[in-house]
Amino acid sequence: MHFDSRTITLEQLAKTIDHSLLQPQLTETEVVAGCELAARYHVASVCVKPCHVRLAAQALVDSDVLISTVVGFPHGSSTTQTKIAEARQALEDGAVELDMVMNFGELRSGQADYVADEIKAICDLAHARDAKVKVILENAYLTDEEKVLACRLCEAAGADWVKTSTGFAPTGATVEDIRLMRASVSEKVQVKAAHGVRTLAAALEMIDAGVTRMGATATATILDDFKRLRETGAEVTKAELSGGY
Template sequence: MDRAGLDTARVAKMIDHSLLRPELTARDVLEGCALAARYDVASVCVKPVDVARAARELSGTDVLVGTVVGFPHGSSTTAVKVAEARTALADGARELDMVLDIGRLRGGEDRAVAEDVRAVVEAAREGDALVKVVFENAYLTDEEKIRACRLSAEAGADYVKTSTGFAPGGATLADVRLMRAHVPERVKVKAAGGVRTLDLLLEMVEAGAERFGATATAAILDDLAGRTAR
């Protein structure tokens, strides 16, 4: 994707405003939802316990509610991940960022990884929700990332995502390019972890990312608005 023509409204709809830090209070979540509504971003990504609260707060807006599944290590059983997905949907979530089973991927248990993803995708379809599969690239080799791309796409994922934002490293341009090159066109790439400036976001757009997890949402969009107003 080229950065040409990316105005503030369009870039806002590429951002999932992240509200996942463990210390966030109910007040913090409500303030984050208000910010997301003010900037009209794509979604908020909240902890499972906050989904119902966020859905109430954002009712009547165009901002979707997303949440995480198997977060942050991907080590929950498939049954638990499916239960998390269904509970989130019932609470109002419409986007699910699930962490794949990192250990099984690294161990070469491809069938188990694919079945885990597919089960969550099937649960998500019951509520017409999107699924983004989080790889946690800081722990993976390029070969493992490529396998994760193939397995996620075959299992029906809508997005592949670089990172949770809670590992030693986050999104990199090299990883975004690698992931874009190894998923079919229908599967999109989400960059998360360390995307804190407009310039980096725009570079990642050129590398192939179409969605971003961000906590610096206001700073990024205010910067773009200031540049386009000149």
């Protein structure tokens, strides 16, 4: 699936967004409000903390918005068995997409088999329940060679997406990384950008680079700006329009 920023519709753009509700300080009231916003804009999913999966599932019971959550977040350093338990609980609570943090420290240590086996364990568990897995590489800490290796390990292990970042590292998604990741996996694997998609211009740039999903907190701004520009026939520029995750 590929989109073009020149022809993408509002509905298609909305379905590229995972509305992020991962800030550690969020209250249950704020999570429900975020779910309601996601439902109004018909985004692809809300990405919530594991403790809020059931809450989000209840808030979105009559909507077309999917429930996603994180596994091994944000550092990827939990043991494999801990990640499996976390993933199993999330699926039981109502999640249908898991954003799993790869153990990037082990990858940097040369433990490719460990990393691949862990990703496969989560993918096998999720796929047995018709859920999907996005593997977060945390590109801020990886060389280009390590990013390519990680992408290939993810595909071999059965990942549905490779994802740039958690949002908790010094840097996030870049167009260069998206292009590198897109070139490092086959068409069977999709690419997700996170941390840095703060404006409509940035979102459209990521789409043209090859993403099919983006994590964002500035969801309303991005989609409202898109609707306004489409209605007026104006062109989207690289200029910053607003801020967000």
